[in-house]
Amino acid sequence: IxxxxxxxxxxxxxxxxxxxxxKSSQTVxxxxxxxxxxxxxxxxxxxxxxxxxxxxxxxxxxxxDRFVGRGSGSDxxxxxxxxxxxxxxxxFCQQYFTTPWTFGQGTRVDIK
Amino acid sequence: xxxxLESGPGPLKPSETLSLTCTVSxxxxxxxxxxxxxxxxxxxxxxEWIGYIxxxxxxxxxxxxxxxxxxxxxxxxxxxSLTLTSVTAADTAVYFCARSKSEARGVMEAxxxxxxxxxxS
Numbered sequence: 001i002x003x004x005x006x007x008x009x010x011x012x013x014x015x016x017x018x019x020x021x022x023k024s025s026q027t028v029x030x031x032x033x034x035x036x037x038x039x040x041x042x043x044x045x046x047x048x049x050x051x052x053x054x055x056x057x058x059x060x061x062x063x064x065d066r067f068v069g070r071g072s073g074s075d076x077x078x079x080x081x082x083x084x085x086x087x088x089x090x091x092f093c094q095q096y097f098t099t100p101w102t103f104g105q106g107t108r109v110d111i112k
Numbered sequence: 113x114x115x116x117l118e119s120g121p122g123p124l125k126p127s128e129t130l131s132l133t134c135t136v137s138x139x140x141x142x143x144x145x146x147x148x149x150x151x152x153x154x155x156x157x158x159x160e161w162i163g164y165i166x167x168x169x170x171x172x173x174x175x176x177x178x179x180x181x182x183x184x185x186x187x188x189x190x191x192x193s194l195t196l197t198s199v200t201a202a203d204t205a206v207y208f209c210a211r212s213k214s215e216a217r218g219v220m221e222a223x224x225x226x227x228x229x230x231x232x233s
């Protein structure tokens with residue numbers, strides 16, 4: 001499954017909203033359970049990725065509620081409702097519907 | 113709290129074998145429903161799933177590695193290992209080990225810091 005993110009990068013002002021799109025080449029929503037096998041990770045410079053969201057919209061424990069994941073099927077978004085300095089990072093989506101698990105190419109978020 | 117620490121070799125030459133270790137603390141590598149995943153990130157690029165090992169036993173690999181990869185676990189030492197044979201410059205990357213959530217094997221909830229592997233003639 002090919003994961004494609006857009007845009008490749010974006011710059012927003014502090015406190016403004018940032019939206020990242022992710023599209024899969026086929027559905028990653030289970031027909032039986034309706035669970036969606038999609039995660040979002042944040043990778044700050046020089047750090048490993050950090051899990052933000054799984055099942056497309058479930059926040060990992062400790063993740064601020066300004067991070068919101070939405071979507072099902074093959075179209076997804078990650079929204080940062082009010083961007084903070086510490087949100088400067090590269091964000092990756094990943095599908096775990098089927099192996100090989102695959103990642104989007106990443107979206108860089110900077111402060112304008 | 114689980115912690116993971118990767119360690120690896122110095123620079124490698126093409127055709128050599130890469131051997132990496134991931135030392136796990138805070139949890140037994142064969143306790144419960146533990147999926148341990150290896151992922152790599154080529155310089156300035158995205159993430160590539162290498163494979164996972166389940167409870168330090170059964171493993172599942174990315175077909176793109178064409179059988180070059182082998183994962184194993186040593187429960188007595190709390191260590192996971194990744195071996196990659198016949199390396200080329202394309203294997204130059206930061207290699208991460210990660211632990212998956214018990215309810216979703218494809219969700220990596222804890223990551224090591226990663227170790228850089230360089231392949232150059």
